[in-house]
Amino acid sequence: MASTAFGKLETRRTLTKTKRFRTGDEPQKTHRLVLLPKGAKPVSVALSPWHEFAWRTFGGFVQARYKENQDLEDNLLRAHIKLRPEEYLAIAWLNTTIAAVSAVAVAFFLALFLFVLRASISLVVVGFALIAIVPGLLAYAVYFGVPVLLKGKPAGMAKKRGKQVDKKITGSMSFISAMASADVPVDVIFKELSKQPVYGEVAKEAEWITRDTELLGVDILSAIRNAAGRSPSSKFQDFLQGVVTTSTSGGQLKPYFLMKAEQFEKEDRLEMRKRMETLGMLAESFVTVVVAFPLFLVVIMAIMALISKTQSGFVLSLLYVVVGLMIPISQFGFIFVIWNMEQEA
Template sequence: MAGETDLFTRMDSTKKSYLRTKSAAPKHSKDAGPRVVKLPEGVVPDYVKLSPYQEFCWRTIGKAVVRRMKANPKLELSLMQAHMRLRPEEYTAYVWMTTLIVGVLTGVLGALFGGILIAFLGIGAGMVAATTVAMIVLPIVLTYVVLGSVPGSKAKTRGRDINKRLGAAMSFISAMASADVNIDIIFKELARQPIYGQIKDEAEWITRDTELLGTDILSAINKASMRSPSIRFQEFLQGVVTTSTSGGQLKPYFLQKADQFEKEAKLEMRAQLETLGLMAETFVTVVVAFPLFLVVIMAIMAIVPGAGGNSDTTILLLYLVVGLMIPFSQFGFIFFIWNTTKESSM
C-alpha cells in the first residue's frame, strides 16, 4: 500500500522472545495481520540498562572519565568476551567511583583508628602513621586491581566453559552437517540448545548478526572468532571461514574436528584423574599422617618431664596445629578438589 511503512516492536514472553513487524497504516487499511517471526531466546537485542549504582557512577564522573580516559582496546575486548554489556567508559567510571568511595571510607576509618591508638594505647606517632597509611592504601589498591581484573576473569571463565563443552557441541554440529544442513541453520539450532552453555551464547551472537543485522554468515563467524574468549573455539571458527572461502567442504572439516576434540577431551580427562590421584595421596600424607604424628610427638613432649622444650610453648603450638593448621589445610585441599571437579563437570 502506498505510503505504508514498517515498524519494529518488541513483544516479550516468559519463554521466548519475538520480533513483530506491524504496519503504521490505520487499522481499517490493513489487509492482513502482522507478521510474527519467532527467534531463539537472546537474539533480540535488549536495551542495555545500567544498574542503579553503575548509573550513579556514570552520572557523577562520566564526563571526567570521557575526558581523561585513554583508549583501552584490551578492556573493550575483555568486556566483549565476558558478555558484560558495558562500554569501557562506563566500566571505568564504575571502577574509579568505587575506588574513590573505598578511599574515603578507609581514610575516615584509618584516622579514627590512628587517633584511638595514640589516645588510649600510647603508641608512637611513627608507628601509627605507618599503620594508618597501610590501612588506607591497601584497600584502595586492592579495590582497583580486583575490579580491573573482573572482565578478564569472567572472560577466562567463559573460555573454560566453552573448552569443556566444545567436544559435545562439535558432535552436534557434525551431525547436523552430515544431514546437509546449511551452516547458518546449524548455528541457529545450536543457539537453541542450552546444554552447550557459553557455546550457545556465542551461537546466539552469530544468529543475531545474520538475522537481525543482515551480516553474511562468514562475516558473522569471523567476528565471532575475534571476540570469543576460547582460543580453541577461535581456531575452529577461523577454520570454518578458511575452508568455505577456499572452496573446501565443511562436512569433512566438522567430522575431523569432532574426532579431534573427542580425543583431546579424553586426554584431558585422563590427566585430570591422574592429578586427582596425586592430590589424594598428598592429602593423606600432608593433612592426615603428618599432623597426627606431630600431635602425638608434641603431646608426649608436653607430658613427659625433661623431654625437651617448654611445656607452655609446646601446648600453645599444639593448639595452633589442631585449631589452625589441620582445618585450614583440609579446607584448602577440599576447595581445590571441588574447583577442579566443578570445571570438568558438564
C-alpha cells in the same frame, strides 16, 4: 547514557522464509535481501541506576582524559559486559572514590574514638594514616595507575567465560556434527544451537552469530569470522576459523564437523585421564602428609614428653599446635585443591 545492542523476539516463522530475492531475478545474479523475522527489532539496553549515576558523575571527566584502549574494549566484548570502555571507567572511578571516602570516614571516627579514650597522639596519627591514606592511595594506584590491573576484571570474566565454553564445546560439537550429517545449512545449525540452553556459553556465542546474520544483515562467513575474533575460548576460535577456511577453500563442512567432534572427544578423554592421574597423586600425598606424618610426629612427641621431664611443657605445647592447627589446615588445604580442580574441570 545507554549502549545499544540487538536482540530479537522468538518467531514461529521458519528460517527458509526469512531470505528472498527480487522478483524475476535469478538467485545467482543478484544481491540477497534479508527479511527480518516477525517481531525482530533492535532493543535498547539501558544502564542501571547506579551506572547512570556513575556516568553522570564521572562521564565528562573520563571522556576528557580517555585514550583508546583496544585491549579493554576487547575484554569487555569477550566477557559480554554490555558497557563501553568509557562507561566502565566511569563506574570504576565512582567505586574507587566511594571506597577512598569510606576509608577516610572510618579512619576519622576511629581517630576520634582513640582521642576520646585519651590514646597517644602518635597512635591516633598512625591509625588515621594506615586506615585512610594508604587504602585511598592504593585504590587509585591499582585501578588507574597501573593499566594492566585496570582491565583485570573484564579480562578475568572473559577468561571465566572461555573456560565455560571449553566445558561445553565437546557436546556442542556432537550437536553440530549431527545436524551437519542431515545436510542442514550452517546458518541454521548455529541458529538451532543458540536455542539449546544446555550448551551454556557456546549457545550464547551461537546466538551472537545468528544475531549478526538475521538482524544485522551480515553474511554467515563474516559473522563466523567476527565471532572467532571476539570469542574468549581458543578452542572455539580455532573451530570457527576452520569453518571459514574450509568454506572459502571449497571444502566440505560435514567431514570437518565430524573430524572436530572426534578431536574434541579424544582431547576430553586425555584430559580426564590426566585429571585422574593427578587425583591419584594427591591421594598418595594426602596419606603421606596428612595421615602418616602427623601420626608418627604425635607418637614421637608423646614419647619425648614422657622421657624428658624438663621439656615436657614445650613438647605438649607443640603437640597441641600439631593436633589443633597442622592437621586441620593440611586437610582443608587438600580439600580446597581437589575442589578447585573439580571446578576447573
